[in-house]
Amino acid sequence: MKKIITILCLLIFYSTNAQNNTLQQEFINDVINNERYLSKNQSLIVKRNITKNGILSQNIKEFLKKKKNIFPNKIDLNDSLVLTKTDYKIISTELKKDETIDWNKLNFQNIEFSDEENWEILALDFKNHSFLELGKPIFLKNNTIAICSEIYLCSRDCGYNYFGFYKKIDGKWKQWIPINKGYF
Numbered sequence: 001m002k003k004i005i006t007i008l009c010l011l012i013f014y015s016t017n018a019q020n021n022t023l024q025q026e027f028i029n030d031v032i033n034n035e036r037y038l039s040k041n042q043s044l045i046v047k048r049n050i051t052k053n054g055i056l057s058q059n060i061k062e063f064l065k066k067k068k069n070i071f072p073n074k075i076d077l078n079d080s081l082v083l084t085k086t087d088y089k090i091i092s093t094e095l096k097k098d099e100t101i102d103w104n105k106l107n108f109q110n111i112e113f114s115d116e117e118n119w120e121i122l123a124l125d126f127k128n129h130s131f132l133e134l135g136k137p138i139f140l141k142n143n144t145i146a147i148c149s150e151i152y153l154c155s156r157d158c159g160y161n162y163f164g165f166y167k168k169i170d171g172k173w174k175q176w177i178p179i180n181k182g183y184f
Contacts, residue, residue, distance in 0.1 A: 020139075025106045027137045027146055027166070030173035032111060037154055038130055047133040048103050049117040059149060059163035059180045060095055064088075071165065071177045081165055081177055087140050091147060094138045101136050123156060130154035137166070146173065159184055 032046060067088060073079040103113065114131070116122055122131050135149035146166040153159035164178035 021105050023139060023143055024101070024137060025108070027139075027148075027173045028101065028106065028134060029108065031134060031148070031150065031166070032108075032132065034172075034174060036130075036132075036152055037158065039126075039154055039158075042126075042128060042130050042154065043112060045112045045114045045122075045129045045131050047117075047122070047131055048113050048115050049100070049133075063163070063179055064092060064095070071179070073177050081145065083140075090140060091138055094136075099136055101134065119153070123153070126153075126155045130159075135163075144168065145176075147179075150175075157184060 032044070036044075038044065069083055071081040071083070073081075112129075114122065119131075122129075131153050133149075133151040137146040137148040139146050144167070147164065148166055149161070149163045151159070151161045160181065160183045162175055162178060163180045165176045166173050167176035168174075169176070
C-alpha cells in the first residue's frame with residue numbers, strides 16, 4: 001500500500017511539473033511570437049539570462065509594496081482583474097524562489113538564444129538583431145492569467161519594458177493589464 005501511495009505521489013508531482021513546463025512553453029512561445037517592431041534585416045534573439053537588479057527587480061519591489069487589489073483594463077473598463085491575498089501569496093512565494101526560466105526543460109525550434117548577460121555587449125549587434133528578455137511567468141487564477149516582465153530592445157533608442165498581467169486572447173498569451181510600461 002505504501003508503494004502505491006508513493007507511486008501516486010510521484011505521478012502527481014511529475015504530471016504537475018510537466019503541465020507547468022507545457023504551460024510555460026506555450027506562454028513563452030506566444031510572447032516571443034507576438035508582433036513587435038524589427039528594423040530592416042533584424043532577427044530576434046531571446047536573452048536567456050535575466051539582468052540582476054534591473055528594471056524587473058524595481059518593478060517587483062514596487063508592486064509588492066503597493067498590494068493593490070483591483071487592476072482595471074484601461075482599454076475595456078468592464079475587463080478588470082481582482083487579486084486576492086492568496087494571489088499575492090502565490091506571487092510573493094514564486095518571486096522569492098529567485099528562479100529563472102529553465103530553458104533546457106523547454107523545447108523551442110527556430111528561435112535564436114543568447115547567454116550574454118550584458119546589454120552593452122548585445123547592443124554592439126543591433127544592426128542584425130533585436131533582443132528580448134523575459135522574466136519567469138507566474139500563473140494565477142487556474143492558469144488563465146500570468147504576471148511577467150518583458151524587455152525588448154531593437155536599437156539604443158528603440159524598445160520597451162513591460163511588467164504586468166498577460167491573458168489568453170484569441171487563443172494566444174498577450175499583454176493585458178500593465179503595472180509598469182515604458183517605451184524608449
